[in-house]
Amino acid sequence: MSSKHQLVTFVSLLETNKPYLVNCVRIPALQSLLLFSRSLDTNGDCSRLVADGWLELQLADTESAVRLLAASLRLRAHWESALDRQLAHQARRRLEDEEEEEEEEAPVNHKEVAALSRELLQFMTSKVSYSLRRLTGLEAQNLYVGPQTITAAPSLPGLFGNSTPSPHPTKGGYAVTDFLTYNCLTSDADLYSDCLRTFWTCPHCGLHMPLTPLERIAHENTCPEAPQGGPPGAEEAAPEPPQKASALQKPYHCEACQKDFLFTPTEILRHRRQHV
Numbered sequence: 001m002s003s004k005h006q007l008v009t010f011v012s013l014l015e016t017n018k019p020y021l022v023n024c025v026r027i028p029a030l031q032s033l034l035l036f037s038r039s040l041d042t043n044g045d046c047s048r049l050v051a052d053g054w055l056e057l058q059l060a061d062t063e064s065a066v067r068l069l070a071a072s073l074r075l076r077a078h079w080e081s082a083l084d085r086q087l088a089h090q091a092r093r094r095l096e097d098e099e100e101e102e103e104e105e106a107p108v109n110h111k112e113v114a115a116l117s118r119e120l121l122q123f124m125t126s127k128v129s130y131s132l133r134r135l136t137g138l139e140a141q142n143l144y145v146g147p148q149t150i151t152a153a154p155s156l157p158g159l160f161g162n163s164t165p166s167p168h169p170t171k172g173g174y175a176v177t178d179f180l181t182y183n184c185l186t187s188d189a190d191l192y193s194d195c196l197r198t199f200w201t202c203p204h205c206g207l208h209m210p211l212t213p214l215e216r217i218a219h220e221n222t223c224p225e226a227p228q229g230g231p232p233g234a235e236e237a238a239p240e241p242p243q244k245a246s247a248l249q250k251p252y253h254c255e256a257c258q259k260d261f262l263f264t265p266t267e268i269l270r271h272r273r274q275h276v
């Protein structure tokens with residue numbers, strides 16, 4: 001267990017006779033996987049995560065695991081919304097044929113970019129103890145619990161912001177976002193660890209009762225007395241409500257699968273990548 005595992009990433013891909021990875025830099029493993037994985041799967045208390053189906057992260061402490069996961073969801077949503085607005089803005093500019101050079105207000109202002117960068121930096125430097133390893137082929141094959149017949153939704157409102165999880169059709173567990181599936185990993189840990197409650201006092205409203213770590217965080221996120229706007233700096237950083245994304249959705253016809261969609265710019269890119 002350590003908080004200093006690193007991955008190597010590359011800034012560009014140089015292709016000559018062979019592909020070369022250029023400008024390799026070391027980055028903190030856990031945080032980068034949380035931000036950039038195309039798929040993230042968790043167990044019931046989020047202490048075990050599998051990124052992209054082959055890298056396993058085991059976190060020492062459930063509470064910081066859930067907090068970090070929630071922070072990464074917030075950052076990814078915010079980042080994507082900023083990117084969407086920027087792309088939509090540029091597409092509009094191209095349509096307007098640049099004949100009027102009047103500078104309309106940038107869709108993502110400097111203050112927002114600065115706040116997002118600050119939050120990302122804070123996230124990248126957060127210290128959480130964990131272990132990292134590559135799953136064996138056999139483990140990778142038996143990763144998921146599979147679709148469940150009893151699909152009682154997890155009664156943890158606010159655990160992952162305001163998204164409504166739906167049962168995942170193949171992995172089991174619950175799809176929270178397009179990349180995160182909660183509680184779909186098989187485990188040989190005992191079934192009761194999720195239910196272990198200890199007494200806890202809410203720092204905001206003074207509520208005192210036995211709760212699991214997940215219930216604690218769910219309460220904190222929905223506590224009526226909690227300071228609004230989530231973590232410090234979030235309120236100034238996120239003036240755009242997330243529903244704004246729907247305004248950026250445009251009809252999109254895919255030539256490859258001959259289907260019509262309503263997509264934001266980043267969703268179009270993501271969809272196209274499936275056909276590559």
Ligand SMILES: [Zn+2]
Nearest residue numbers: 202204205223
């Ligand atoms: Zn409270």
Ligand SMILES: [Zn+2]
Nearest residue numbers: 254256257258
């Ligand atoms: Zn398609």
